[in-house]
Amino acid sequence: MEFLDFILNIFSSGLPCCLLALGIFLTYRLLDFADLTAEGSFLIGVSICGVMIFNGVNPWLATLVSVLGGAICGIITGVLNRLLNIPKLLSGIITMTATGSISMIIMGLQSGNSDIFAAQVSFTNLVTKGSPQQTIYSLFYPWEQVGDFYIVPNPWGDVIKIAVMLGVVILAMLIIYFFFGTKYGMAIRATGMNENMAKAQGINTTIATIVCIAISNALIALAGALVVQESKTASTISATGYLVIGLASIIVGETIFGKRSFKNWLISVSLGSIIYFTIVNIATRLGLRTELKSLLYAVLITIALCLPLIKSGIKHLIDKIKSKKVKEAI
Amino acid sequence: MLELKNVTKKFNLTGALDDERIALDNISLAISPGEFVTIIGGNGSGKSTTLNIISGSLKPDSGIITLNGRDITKLKEYQRAAYFGRVFQDPMKGTAGDMSVLENLEIAYNRGRRHSPIKWGFSEKHKEYFINELKRFDLGLEDRLSQKVGVMSGGQRQALTLLMATMRNNPTYQMMRRDYILFSGLKEEDARKEFDQEFSSKKAILDEHIRTIKLDSSISKNDKKEMIRNAKDEFDRQIREKFDLTKQILLLDEHTAALDPKTAKKVLELTNKVVRENKMTTLMVTHNMKDALTYGDRLIMFHLGHIILDVKGKEKEKLSVEDLLKMFDEADKKAENE
Missing domain, CATH: 3.40.50.300 (P-loop containing nucleotide triphosphate hydrolases)
Structure with missing residues (x-):
C-alpha cells in the first residue's frame, strides 16, 4: 500500500509537470527563447481555475479559460519581444511581474482579504458529491454515501485523478505533435531553428514566434489548472519554483531518452518530469527535510545539466578500457 | 524583369x-x-x-x-x-540543422504559399518528387531523407540549400493567376483577362481531347488512362510555361x-x-x-x-582576370585621389 502511495504521489505531481515541461520546451528548445513568462502563466492558470471552481463554474470550462489566460500571457510576451523589440529575457520578466498583480486581483477579489500577500483561495473541504465546487477529477470519483456524507474509497480517488491527468496530458501531447507536424507547425520550428532560413522561405517569423509562445504558455497554464485542482488551494506563491522544475525535466528527459526525432523529443521531455519527481519523492521518503528541498532541486538541476558531459565521459572511459583490452589481446 | x-x-x-x-x-x-x-x-x-x-x-x-x-x-x-x-x-544559414532533409525540403516546397495550421506537413507525392530532384543533384542524399541536416557537410548543406532555392514549387492555378495579375507588368484588368481567356481556351481544348479519347473504343482502358494523364500534363506544362512567374x-x-x-x-x-x-x-x-x-x-x-x-556577351568573354585586377587598381587610385 505504501508503495502504491509512493507511485500515485509521483504521478499526481509529475503528470501536470509534463505539460509544464512541454510548454517550456516549446519556447526554450524550439524557439531558443528563455521565456520567464512561464511562472507567470502558471500562476494565471492556478488563479483563474481556482477562483472559477471556487465559484462553482464547470471545471472543464474553468480549465479552458485558464488555458486562454495563459495564451494571452504568451501573446503579451511575444508582442513585447517581437513588436516592441524588448530583449527576450526582459519581455518574459515584464509579463511575469504583471501576472503577480493580476493573479492577486483575481484571487484577492474572491477572498476579500485586505492583506493581498495572504490572498488565497481554498476549497479543500468543500468538494463533495453534489457540491457545486467540482474539479475535473472529482467529476469522475466513485462517491460512496456514508451516513450523511459522501466519501471516496481509497485509493480510487487518486487512481482516477491520475487517469484524468493522464488523459489530459496525452490529449495535449497529441495535439502538440500533430500541430507541429502541420505546415504551420513546421514553419514555427524552422523559425526557432534558423530565422534566416525561415524568412528566406517566406515565413512570417514574427507571427510564428508569437503563436509558439502563446501555445507554450497555454500549456503551462493548463499545468497550473491541473495542479490547483489537485492541491485544491491557490495562493500567490503557488507558482514559485515551477520554472526550474520544468527546465530540469526537459534536460533530464533529453539526456536519458534522447531527441532523435520530434516525436521522440516530445516523449522524452514529458517522461523527464516523471523521472524528476521520482527522484524528489525518493528523497522525501528517505527523510529529506522540507527546508532542504530547494537545495535538492538546485543540485538535481546541476546534475541534469552536467549529464551530457557525464554521459560522454563514461563513453570515453568505456572506449579507453575497450582499446586497452584490444591492445592486451594483441 | x-x-x-x-x-x-x-x-x-x-x-x-x-x-x-x-x-x-x-x-x-x-x-x-x-x-x-x-x-x-x-x-x-x-x-x-x-x-x-x-x-x-x-x-x-x-x-x-x-x-x-x-x-x-x-x-x-x-x-x-x-x-x-x-x-x-x-x-548554416540556408537550412534548419535540427530538422531532417525531408522537413527542410517540405518547408521549401511550401515557399510562397499559406502555411496551413491544419494540413499535414508531409506527403508521399512530395517525397517522390524530392527523391527525384535529389537524384538529379547527385548528392547521395535520396536515401537519407530522415537524416538531420546538422550532421551533413558544408558542401552538402549548400547543395541542399541550392535545391531548396531552385525547386519548382508547382504553384496552384489560383496562385499563378494571382501572381500573374500582380507581376506580369500588364494592367491588372488586361492580365486577368489574358489569364482567364488563355486558361479557359486551353481547358476547352483539353476537355475536348479527353472526350474524344474516352469515346474512342479502339483504345484499351489502361492506354486511355495513360493518354488522359499525358494530355493533362501537357495542359499543365503549357499553362506553367506561360504564366508561372514565381x-x-x-x-x-x-x-x-x-x-x-x-x-x-x-x-x-x-x-x-x-x-x-x-x-x-x-x-x-x-x-x-x-x-x-x-x-x-x-x-x-x-x-x-x-x-x-x-x-x-562577347565583351565579357574577352576579359581576363588581369584586366579585372587592373580596373580594380585604377578605381582604387581614382578614389584615393578624390
Missing part, C-alpha cells in the same frame, strides 16, 4: 552623425529574365548589400525595386520569398566562399547546371574573379557603392 532604380543605402555603424558609410550610391540596375549575372567587388563595395536589398532583408534609404513592373520596395522579406530563391555564404530569380551570396576549393567547384558546377536547365534569372556574388568570368552571361563590378563595370 528585375529593376533597381536610384537605390541608395547608407550604414551608420557607430551612431555618430558624421560617421556614415555609403554602401550603395544611387545605383540603377536592370536584369532581364533568364540572365545569369555574376557580381564582383572588394569588401564593402556594396555587392552583398545589393542582394540584401533585392531580397528585402535590408531596406534602401531611397530608390525603388521593381519586379516585372511592380514596385516591391515595401514588401517584407518573407513576402518576397516566393519570388527569390536564396543561398547564403554561411552553409521562383525565377536566384540570389547567391558568395555561396561557395566558405567551402574548400574542391567542394566549392562542385557546388559551382551544380549551380551552373541547375541555372541553365531551369533558365533561371540569377545573381551570383563572388569573390573569385575567375569564377565570375567562367560562369554567367553578364558581369558587374562594384566599387565603393558604384557600378564600375557592366559587360555581357
Whole structure:
C-alpha cells in the first residue's frame, strides 16, 4: 500500500509537470527563447481555475479559460519581444511581474482579504458529491454515501485523478505533435531553428514566434489548472519554483531518452518530469527535510545539466578500457 | 524583369552623425529574365548589400525595386520569398540543422504559399518528387531523407540549400493567376483577362481531347488512362510555361566562399547546371574573379557603392582576370585621389 502511495504521489505531481515541461520546451528548445513568462502563466492558470471552481463554474470550462489566460500571457510576451523589440529575457520578466498583480486581483477579489500577500483561495473541504465546487477529477470519483456524507474509497480517488491527468496530458501531447507536424507547425520550428532560413522561405517569423509562445504558455497554464485542482488551494506563491522544475525535466528527459526525432523529443521531455519527481519523492521518503528541498532541486538541476558531459565521459572511459583490452589481446 | 532604380543605402555603424558609410550610391540596375549575372567587388563595395536589398532583408534609404513592373520596395522579406530563391555564404544559414532533409525540403516546397495550421506537413507525392530532384543533384542524399541536416557537410548543406532555392514549387492555378495579375507588368484588368481567356481556351481544348479519347473504343482502358494523364500534363506544362512567374530569380551570396576549393567547384558546377536547365534569372556574388568570368552571361563590378563595370556577351568573354585586377587598381587610385 505504501508503495502504491509512493507511485500515485509521483504521478499526481509529475503528470501536470509534463505539460509544464512541454510548454517550456516549446519556447526554450524550439524557439531558443528563455521565456520567464512561464511562472507567470502558471500562476494565471492556478488563479483563474481556482477562483472559477471556487465559484462553482464547470471545471472543464474553468480549465479552458485558464488555458486562454495563459495564451494571452504568451501573446503579451511575444508582442513585447517581437513588436516592441524588448530583449527576450526582459519581455518574459515584464509579463511575469504583471501576472503577480493580476493573479492577486483575481484571487484577492474572491477572498476579500485586505492583506493581498495572504490572498488565497481554498476549497479543500468543500468538494463533495453534489457540491457545486467540482474539479475535473472529482467529476469522475466513485462517491460512496456514508451516513450523511459522501466519501471516496481509497485509493480510487487518486487512481482516477491520475487517469484524468493522464488523459489530459496525452490529449495535449497529441495535439502538440500533430500541430507541429502541420505546415504551420513546421514553419514555427524552422523559425526557432534558423530565422534566416525561415524568412528566406517566406515565413512570417514574427507571427510564428508569437503563436509558439502563446501555445507554450497555454500549456503551462493548463499545468497550473491541473495542479490547483489537485492541491485544491491557490495562493500567490503557488507558482514559485515551477520554472526550474520544468527546465530540469526537459534536460533530464533529453539526456536519458534522447531527441532523435520530434516525436521522440516530445516523449522524452514529458517522461523527464516523471523521472524528476521520482527522484524528489525518493528523497522525501528517505527523510529529506522540507527546508532542504530547494537545495535538492538546485543540485538535481546541476546534475541534469552536467549529464551530457557525464554521459560522454563514461563513453570515453568505456572506449579507453575497450582499446586497452584490444591492445592486451594483441 | 528585375529593376533597381536610384537605390541608395547608407550604414551608420557607430551612431555618430558624421560617421556614415555609403554602401550603395544611387545605383540603377536592370536584369532581364533568364540572365545569369555574376557580381564582383572588394569588401564593402556594396555587392552583398545589393542582394540584401533585392531580397528585402535590408531596406534602401531611397530608390525603388521593381519586379516585372511592380514596385516591391515595401514588401517584407518573407513576402518576397516566393519570388527569390536564396543561398547564403554561411552553409548554416540556408537550412534548419535540427530538422531532417525531408522537413527542410517540405518547408521549401511550401515557399510562397499559406502555411496551413491544419494540413499535414508531409506527403508521399512530395517525397517522390524530392527523391527525384535529389537524384538529379547527385548528392547521395535520396536515401537519407530522415537524416538531420546538422550532421551533413558544408558542401552538402549548400547543395541542399541550392535545391531548396531552385525547386519548382508547382504553384496552384489560383496562385499563378494571382501572381500573374500582380507581376506580369500588364494592367491588372488586361492580365486577368489574358489569364482567364488563355486558361479557359486551353481547358476547352483539353476537355475536348479527353472526350474524344474516352469515346474512342479502339483504345484499351489502361492506354486511355495513360493518354488522359499525358494530355493533362501537357495542359499543365503549357499553362506553367506561360504564366508561372514565381521562383525565377536566384540570389547567391558568395555561396561557395566558405567551402574548400574542391567542394566549392562542385557546388559551382551544380549551380551552373541547375541555372541553365531551369533558365533561371540569377545573381551570383563572388569573390573569385575567375569564377565570375567562367560562369554567367553578364558581369558587374562594384566599387565603393558604384557600378564600375557592366559587360555581357562577347565583351565579357574577352576579359581576363588581369584586366579585372587592373580596373580594380585604377578605381582604387581614382578614389584615393578624390
